[in-house]
Amino acid sequence: MKVSDNTAISMPMRNLISIVITVAIGVWGYFGIVERVTRLETSDQLMSSDLLKKAEQTPKNLEIFMLIEELFKQTDKQQEALDKNIHTQIKLDHLEEQLTKALNDIEKIKDKVRKNGNSH
Structure with a gap:
């Protein structure tokens, strides 16, 4: 079997749509998690810098x-x-x-x- 960009695949449209939707949901979930982790890290850094500023004694x-x-x-x-x-x-x-x-x-x-x- 030769595979190229012109190779035809016979698949029901329902399966193709479900695969595309599953991939889209997976990508959306992944980026949501990455965004949440980034937000938490930023919040942690801001709190750490505020804490260090307040801990400094004049x-x-x-x-x-x-x-x-x-x-x-x-x-x-x-x-x-x-x-x-x-x-x-x-x-x-x-x-x-x-x-x-x-x-x-x-x-x-x-x-x-x-x-x-x-x-x-």
């Missing part, structure tokens, strides 16, 4: 962040000092209670000594 922002960090350090130091003072206050309160109790005990002992007639 010297003013860096200075603010340094000040905030310094304030946090100072706050931590003050909190530690406050915690120590709270413990000191608790110790002082406890010592005051013990001193009051000791004074009361001394007064009771003095009263007992006076009742026994051995006062000085």
Whole structure:
């Protein structure tokens, strides 16, 4: 069988039309997918460039962040000092209670000594 540009093919017209329509739908679908992928890639690149622009920190922002960090350090130091003072206050309160109790005990002992007639 010799095939050339003059070779005749006997095929029903219905089959030829269905083949052409199938190829057309396939080509249309392929280009639709390519268009969608291109659009998504472009959108991704635009978002990436916007994100990089927003992520850049100006010297003013860096200075603010340094000040905030310094304030946090100072706050931590003050909190530690406050915690120590709270413990000191608790110790002082406890010592005051013990001193009051000791004074009361001394007064009771003095009263007992006076009742026994051995006062000085």
